[in-house]
Structure formats: C-alpha cells, structure tokens
Amino acid sequence: MxxxxxxxxxxxxxxxxxxxxxxxxxxxxxxxxxxxxxxxxxxxxxxxxxxxxxxxxxxxxxxxxxxxxxxxxxxxxxTSGAAGRAAAVLALALVYTLVLVGRVPFWLATGLFVFAFILLFEVWLATPRRALRQSLPWAIGLAIATAGIVTFVFERAFLVRLP
The missing domain is CATH 1.10.287 (Helix Hairpins)
Known part of the structure; x- marks a missing residue:
C-alpha cells in the first residue's frame, strides 16, 4: 500500500x-x-x-x-469489492448533497437517500443478497422515520432553517 x-x-x-x-x-x-x-x-x-x-x-x-x-x-x-462499495457510498452522498438537497424538500431528499442506501447495500451489494420484497418494507419504514426525525431535530432542536 x-x-x-x-x-x-x-x-x-x-x-x-x-x-x-x-x-x-x-x-x-x-x-x-x-x-x-x-x-x-x-x-x-x-x-x-x-x-x-x-x-x-x-x-x-x-x-x-x-x-x-x-x-x-x-x-x-x-478493483476490489470494498472499493466498489466505497465508491457507491461516495456516489450516493454526492447525489444527495449536490443534486437533491436544495432542489427538493429536505425531508424528501433525506428519505430518498436512506431508501436508496438501504436497498443498494442490502439487495444489490450485500453478500449474501436479501430479497427485494424483504428489504422494501424495511427501507420504506426507515426512510420515513429517518426523514421525519432528522427534519424535526434540525428544525426544532437546532433551530436550523432547512432548504
């Protein structure tokens, strides 16, 4: 190295x-x-x-x-699998920060990011892979909960005006 x-x-x-x-x-x-x-x-x-x-x-x-x-x-x-997963995290983070935040409401951007992250790492990049129908309800629930909690905490506790 x-x-x-x-x-x-x-x-x-x-x-x-x-x-x-x-x-x-x-x-x-x-x-x-x-x-x-x-x-x-x-x-x-x-x-x-x-x-x-x-x-x-x-x-x-x-x-x-x-x-x-x-x-x-x-x-x-x-070219290893770990580098591919790191590149996927980087790509998701860049899409979230440079594309979604500021163009759509913050709660929606956060929910989409969490949803895509869970599906990507549980269904497509996981070893062994989980079935889409198993991960989909989990991804939707966590995305909604995370988007709601993060938005609430930033707006009410930290008094941050979100885009």
Whole structure:
C-alpha cells in the first residue's frame, strides 16, 4: 500500500496548497478593525499548513519504503469489492448533497437517500443478497422515520432553517 500512500500524499499536498491559497486571499477585514489574530483565514491557513506537513511526511515515507508489487497491489485494491462499495457510498452522498438537497424538500431528499442506501447495500451489494420484497418494507419504514426525525431535530432542536 506504499503506492496508495504516495498517491494520497500527492492529493494532500495539492489540497493543502489550495487551502493555503484560499486562506491567504481571504478578506482580512482591516476596515472593520478586526484584530489580526482573529482574521477568518487564520485557522484554515494553519490547518492547511498542518496538512501540507503531513502530506510531505507521508510522501517521504512512501518513497523510502520498498514496494515490490506496489502498483499491482494498488490496482487490486482499487478493483476490489470494498472499493466498489466505497465508491457507491461516495456516489450516493454526492447525489444527495449536490443534486437533491436544495432542489427538493429536505425531508424528501433525506428519505430518498436512506431508501436508496438501504436497498443498494442490502439487495444489490450485500453478500449474501436479501430479497427485494424483504428489504422494501424495511427501507420504506426507515426512510420515513429517518426523514421525519432528522427534519424535526434540525428544525426544532437546532433551530436550523432547512432548504
């Protein structure tokens, strides 16, 4: 997995550079007489710097370790079933956040996400697979309950205006 560490180190270094650039170009609010130690970009800049250090350390470590079958092992890990399930979670989360939330009512988006998640991981990606007629009532019930409870808690307990 040393090759995976090297690739993630590169991703961390690029991400930290973007965070550092964004925090540096963020408004400093001198016009409002904001103290320099409380500027909005200070904490993201420190986190970006810490992420940069971690990325560099990870890159150096992965370059120093031997990797006899590094790229082959990485390819096998990427094409494994666990990687496919992780990609499915990522796809569902992106559809939920980028497509559903804001375009449909929050309770409906949350219910659809939970319903799709349960069906995907119990019926299609599970080993052994469950029958659709077994999972369907469970998915519908949990989706309705989760959507209702989450919406209620966010609106009433946390006083968040939901889209």
């Amino acid at each position: 040393t090759r995976a560490d090297l690739l993630m180190a590169i991703v961390f270094i690029i991400l930290s550079a973007a965070v550092l650039y964004g925090s540096w170009t963020m408004d400093r609010l001198e016009v409002r007489r904001i103290h320099p130690m409380t500027v909005p970009g200070l904490v993201p800049g420190m986190l970006g710097a810490a992420l940069l250090v971690c990325g560099i350390v990870l890159a150096i470590r992965s370059l120093r370790l031997p990797a006899p079958n590094g790229w082959a092992d990485l390819a096998a890990a990427i």
